[in-house]
Amino acid sequence: MTELLEPRAIGRDTVRRDGEAKVRGTATYAIETPVQHPAYVHPVQATVPLGRITGIDTSAAEAIEGVVAVLTHENAERLASTDDREFAVLQSDEVAFRGQVVAVVVAETSELARQGADAVEVTYAEQPHDSALRVDHPDLYKPEKINPSFETDTAEGDVAAAMATAHVTVEETYSTAMYHNNPLEMHATTALWDPSAEVPLTLWDSTQGVHPDRAAVCEVFGLEQEQVRVICPFVGGGFGSKGTPHAHVFLATMAARAVPGRPVKLGLTRQQMFSLVGYRTPTIQRMQLAADRTGRLQAIAIDVVEQTSRIKEFAEQTGVPTRMMYASPNRRTTHRLAALDVPVPSWMRAPGECPGMFGPEVAMDELAERLGIDPVELRIRNEPERDPETGKPWSSRNLVQCLREGAERFGWADRPPAGHREGAWLVGTGVASSVYPTMRQATSTARIRYEDGRYVAEIGAADLGTGAWTVLPQIAADALDVDEGDVEVRIGDTRYPIASVAGGSSGTNTWGSALTVAAREFRTKFGRSPADGDEVSGDVDQASKDDAHAAYAFGAQFVEVRVNVDTGELRVPRLYGVFGAGRIINPRTARSQLLGGMTMGLSMALHENSVWDTRLGQVANHDLAEYHVTVNADVGDMQAHWLDEHDPYVNVMGSKGIGEIGITGTAAAVVNAVHRATGIRIRDLPVTLDKVLTALP
């Protein structure tokens, strides 16, 4: 147990420290980095889905005045490590997916680079490719582990026996679509290789972690950490797609090394992002639920089929929430992958929990319907006292309170009956649970220095737009027991001490812990009257990590939908979420995170869908004109609330992380509401107008 920081700055809705710079446009993003006389890099992408390059003619491109260099697998430098085949750019003649980069053109302007890229002639020996995910794909295999290092399969008791004898069962297959992260700021890297400098390589990269970014670049290019600096003060969103570097970071570095002393800029286009920066695998989820007549689960099982790329494995942990969400004596989870000739999938907001809270939460609604039990009540009846997966007690678990408070706020008790009609609209309400694990990373260090009457804390963390610039000073101020205005926190540069990736909703938990350790060491060493220049460092305190408890944030989402009886058009007048996510550091930035997650969940329910063309092996709707995301006009009243939760087991702030939980469960709540309105159970996302057509009178 940890004594939590006394909240003075923590809990206040202070304005974003970086807000004014962003509103005024003075915040500098990676592609805008002011550098002297930059050259521009544009990739050439493979136009076949699988095969070998038989020839590359760069002469026409090189003949264009203003083209500085053309790099291909024939002339590019050999990398120190090619173990990661996504990172091993321009190292061979193999094409593993359509859109893979086969050359880059470096030129005086971005337009000339693009023109040069168009002028590169590549010929291929194309081979038959396989890019279609099927539940009965003949080459499905069991990965050794699933992201990041969970067991692939788990089993307890006998699901089949329970299914055979239970009062009620649900056995259905659900599917989620392929999704692309699509942050507003497209991926970009500005790179400078200056061999004569003390630090020869500088990267201004749009990343969720300057230190992990640097580690990957060092590994691939065989450089020492001291030789590389990565800078990233501001990020225009990432949603996981900037959590690990992708091919463009290595291409930009390679291009910079080809023109020593001259900075280069590589900014991906929106369309290139659909091949090069990761995505969420489509998932197929076969669910089994068995329950007695009171609704108590006798079995819960999920068998997941999803895809990865042939050159690099990413196994989305879709079945993981089924392992711990509800009590049941018999349970099973499995994951099987098809390795296809497709771009490399990766993290996207709440990998695992986001798709993995779709099938189970719709299945629970189907079970409630078959039992004639209110779906809120059904979830409450299956509340586990301890974590079903590990047997550990919960650090805190307030799912039931979230469900009850949400039901109260939403007016659930007075909800209209199934199939209720108001004029031309069928009205339905739906509920689903949300969950996300509470994590703290093993490595992060903060340095605190007393400087000109203020406390300056430095940590190489990242702010994706989430609010780290704002909440870290709040934490540091309380840890130092000073006014927030007396603290400055600097992030986004490898010159600051090592920090973990902004991912897994763990940034604030991890970096805040390190800041607190450093603050306490500072006070121990220098007291309350430090001298100018006094300085200490502190590491994240894994020693105090509580392994005796299972730590998760929970939530409940309630949604009202209206389906037009004539056209099937869908309206979402209300979407409410209530979360038990530990102590909220800053209500202003927290509300944005939760509402943003819920919006993305709504988007997954209604709109987002990377339409995969299995003949060509590419996303057909690879731009924001056709890859629709939910917009303001698609939703009415959205509310995010949280419980005043006190959890002494997670970390010294008592915070659980809020970046991802909002996206989990939303899509299931929408599907459940559509069913309540229309009687149609849509098990394949997204919910489009044509899928409800058969239900219309």
Place this chain on the structure above:
Amino acid sequence: MRFLQPTTWAEALEARAAHPEAVAIAGGTDVMVAVNFGRLRPPVLLDLTRVAELQEWAPDDGAVRLGAGVPYARVITELGDRLPGLAMAARTIGSPQIRNRGTVGGNLATASPAGDAHPALLAADAEVEVASVRGTRRIPVTDFYTGVKRSALAPDELIAAVRITPPSGPQQYSKIGTRNAMVIAVAAFGLALHPDRGAVGTGIGSAAPTPRRATAAEEFLAGELAGLWESRGELPAATATRFGELVAEASAPIDDVRGTAAYRVHALSVMARRALTWAWAEYRTAKESRPCD
């Protein structure tokens, strides 16, 4: 790529004649997307935004002559009363930025089956005024669309204007997309009632290889309304339903990423029935005076 910027209509037509391979650009909301995506690499771009004559509209011989370069935003703010159907269509297009740039002339030149202006132009019996150094001609909009993104425009011609007669009766426009803003239509429908000549106009969008009229539906409805124009009596529900069915039958949609063919057929019948119901209700309550002058 050459970039031509004529400042007068005569210069524009000469440039067009000299460069039949040129792609004309006005608002750029179609052309620049195609260029950006690498689908279009014209050797010559003919920029029409400096031709003042294209940027104006004016009453002309009982019609509104709408210059090809007038953006949708101005159609909405300046012509909402005179050209209600087209203004309704314009309101559904893109975002404010797109409506500030995009033009009816550009919509016609692209001739996409999903272009939002087409159903309104078809319903209103618009004429497209095209010109070349050889002279000027008017093409009924019904004859303008010749195939998917193909039109009756000759290689040396440019679109000068669209001529639309302000309606003698109500107009409606309806569009369904997969979200509530900034979408390409899954299906669209335009309707115009012409009580002065006892006629009905229709336009179907995004549900056939070209924008098209529902001729059988128009003739059916004109027949049904023959006895009702004068009395302004109630429209039988069966008439509206049958009208919707006939509109749907006139379509020839496909399945695509935005929706299925079956959904489009259904949606068109609904939109046509609704549009008629709204338009007739408006007609019944309208004062004796003409709604527009």
